[in-house]
Amino acid sequence: MSVITQPTDLLRRQDPQMADVLAGETRRQAGTLQLIAAENFTSPAVLTALGSALANKYAEGYPGARHHGGCEYADLAERTAVERARALFGVEHANVQPHSGSAAVLAAYAALLRPGDTVLAMGLPYGGHLTHGSPANFSGRWFDFVGYGVEAETGLIDYRQVQDLARTHRPKAIVCGSICYPRHPEYSVFREIADEVGAYLIADAAHPIGLVAGGAAPSPVPYADIVCATTHKVLRGPRGGMILCGAEFAERVDRAVFPFTQGGAQMHTIAAKAVAFGEAAGAAFTTYAHRVVANARVLADELEAHGFLLTTGGTDTHLISADPAPLGLDGATARARLADAGIVLDTCALPYGDQRGIRLGTAAVTTQGMGEREMVRIAELFVAALRGGSGEIEVARIREDVSDLTLEFPPYAV
Numbered sequence: 001m002s003v004i005t006q007p008t009d010l011l012r013r014q015d016p017q018m019a020d021v022l023a024g025e026t027r028r029q030a031g032t033l034q035l036i037a038a039e040n041f042t043s044p045a046v047l048t049a050l051g052s053a054l055a056n057k058y059a060e061g062y063p064g065a066r067h068h069g070g071c072e073y074a075d076l077a078e079r080t081a082v083e084r085a086r087a088l089f090g091v092e093h094a095n096v097q098p099h100s101g102s103a104a105v106l107a108a109y110a111a112l113l114r115p116g117d118t119v120l121a122m123g124l125p126y127g128g129h130l131t132h133g134s135p136a137n138f139s140g141r142w143f144d145f146v147g148y149g150v151e152a153e154t155g156l157i158d159y160r161q162v163q164d165l166a167r168t169h170r171p172k173a174i175v176c177g178s179i180c181y182p183r184h185p186e187y188s189v190f191r192e193i194a195d196e197v198g199a200y201l202i203a204d205a206a207h208p209i210g211l212v213a214g215g216a217a218p219s220p221v222p223y224a225d226i227v228c229a230t231t232h233k234v235l236r237g238p239r240g241g242m243i244l245c246g247a248e249f250a251e252r253v254d255r256a257v258f259p260f261t262q263g264g265a266q267m268h269t270i271a272a273k274a275v276a277f278g279e280a281a282g283a284a285f286t287t288y289a290h291r292v293v294a295n296a297r298v299l300a301d302e303l304e305a306h307g308f309l310l311t312t313g314g315t316d317t318h319l320i321s322a323d324p325a326p327l328g329l330d331g332a333t334a335r336a337r338l339a340d341a342g343i344v345l346d347t348c349a350l351p352y353g354d355q356r357g358i359r360l361g362t363a364a365v366t367t368q369g370m371g372e373r374e375m376v377r378i379a380e381l382f383v384a385a386l387r388g389g390s391g392e393i394e395v396a397r398i399r400e401d402v403s404d405l406t407l408e409f410p411p412y413a414v
């Protein structure tokens with residue numbers, strides 16, 4: 001745990017208040033179950049790069065064409081990250097500068113669209129991200145979004161509706177990607193629909209990109225004009241974004257990131273992305289990505305056996321979306337009760353009605369080394385937390401069971 005504790009020890013002498021905050025968060029992450037589908041535990045090597053001297057460096061521009069001096073190591077870091085991303089995803093061009101997944105989507109729109117253009121994306125009530133047309137977000141303000149949905153019965157994307165809406169609205173771009181869809185999008189179908197109406201296809205692969213890297217999910221790269229992604233979910237890198245595209249969009253994408261939507265790149269994060277891409281290229285990561293999916297399938301089956309209704313009837317990914325209504329609870333109440341028991345997850349949209357469900361993922365617990373046996377145990381803890389009495393003693397007992405489980409699988413070696 002040295003990479004986590006040493007800076008904290010150093011910080012403790014200078015700023016005990018903030019050292020306490022960091023120590024508390026480290027304890028929280030290790031002592032409760034991290035089932036937020038968008039989170040993971042980065043490696044000590046990634047954390048080392050994040051805490052490196054590159055955090056001090058300004059490097060506006062791109063390697064070989066910076067607006068600042070002293071960029072020789074910054075250039076090396078970025079070139080390495082770009083080359084590793086290109087090799088990992090088999091793509092002609094990679095931009096590793098977006099500060100986040102949202103920044104990557106903003107830049108993709110900036111590269112391909114003009115304000116006022118029509119864009120077809122998954123509607124937010126069905127699992128679209130804020131950047132897919134929320135009125136509270138730049139996307140909904142600057143573009144005219146039309147939302148497609150999922151079939152109420154199956155929870156699967158309604159491709160007939162996508163096609164109908166595309167024919168009616170003739171969008172300039174179609175976005176595929178979601179915050180809670182547990183199946184693989186049919187990228188080839190989206191491509192066909194986009195081609196039919198002359199639209200660009202943008203894949204927002206923020207969630208599945210780590211599975212793609214590990215060969216556990218199909219790649220959108222051969223189908224989409226631009227692929228946007230995050231680096232911090234299953235991919236297990238630092239918090240950040242990236243964009244992948246063919247050579248024909250390279251210049252537009254680079255200009256859309258800098259100088260159009262961002263300033264100086266965060267070079268320590270780019271170095272950490274390079275480290276994560278290096279890790280993801282190894283055989284151990286391939287095994288990891290497949291284990292993430294295997295664990296999600298077992299956990300989904302167990303939750304279903306305990307009475308949860310699974311959106312789409314299961315999962316092909318790291319992600320599970322479930323309705324706890326048969327247990328007599330809505331998503332928000334379930335999340336709160338689980339949180340009291342030390343089980344941390346989110347609520348999410350459901351394909352029918354106004355009630356919310358719960359969204360969880362297996363990326364972090366799989367990094368901790370948990371396997372199918374532990375998934376069965378986690379499902380039992382869910383039911384104990386949700387069905388069992390809500391009395392303080394009962395909650396404390398379940399919390400202790402959660403703590404015992406996490407103690408067996410520390411996220412960082414001590």
Ligand SMILES: Cc1ncc(COP(=O)(O)O)c(C=O)c1O
Pocket residue numbers: 038099100101102103105129131177178179204205206207230240241
């Ligand atoms: C589909 C999708 N797009 C974009 C994002 C935005 O990523 P960030 O939070 O890094 O801005 C997310 C984040 O969860 C996402 O799930």
